[in-house]
Amino acid sequence: MFPSFELFGKTISMYMICAIVGILAVLLLTYKLAIKNKLDEFNMLFMMLFSFGGVVVFSHILYAFTVPKMVVGVFSNLDKIKNFDDFIYAFNVVFGGSVFYGGLIGAIFVFFLYTKVKKLNFGDYSDIGAMAIPLFHFFGRIGCFLSGCCYGVEWEHGITYHNALVESANGVPRFPVQLVEAVLNLLLFLLLFYL
């Protein structure tokens, strides 16, 4: 497919582009719906932005729970960390990966925390915020399809990647599960929107 392109020496991935479009779509939707439902649209914006931050932070934190041996190994060898490069290496070992559920839990937790701190009604704002998840996921899955990651099983009528970012996807016709998931996410978003 079309996983990335070079721009002034920086690799810009299609997943990143789709994620940016998804974030902007989510912010526009939640902003407009907050105004329509007579809620504070600026608090809604801040809530969504903080939630995106929660996604990044908590997805990495939960990753550490999936590699307990590595965590123990790093903390048992703290005396071997002598400089900044060593620290970055050890940090990446513990927190370098991400877990989807960590991001989801983080987003919901931060969203809830914001409503409590600002004394807002969690139910009113979460009715709008809940639509954001499948909408963002729709764009994310399009990005996955273009990048060649999160690919499906071998399927004779499928799509064959030649330049996928995940090497194991290349050369084999694969079921476009990313597109199926994107469509289902879109349908879920539309269902929530019209309910």
Add this chain to the structure above:
Amino acid sequence: MNSKGLSIAALVCGILGIVGSFIPVVCYVTLVLAILGIVFGVIGMKKAKEAGEGKGLATAGLVLGIIGTAFAVIGIICIICVAATANSIISNASGLSDLQNALSSLS
């Protein structure tokens, strides 16, 4: 600071955030600017609404700040693939002894 000042600050921070993301080392500083662009953008929009002024500049700063932050933070492939790849590497390696050897060789 009034809405116009905040809006301009948001726009400048957002632009610097995007431009800086292309420059090694500088990108860490401009990431902070991009995040500030987002914050100034939202506050600028709020103050512009209260003052009955246009929100265009502040909105532009917000959007550019988001793009600049995303350029710095979002990786090449999605987090599910990263987790799957990382987990397979870890489960296939001998794990702790590899880590100990690796950390020993760093110093």
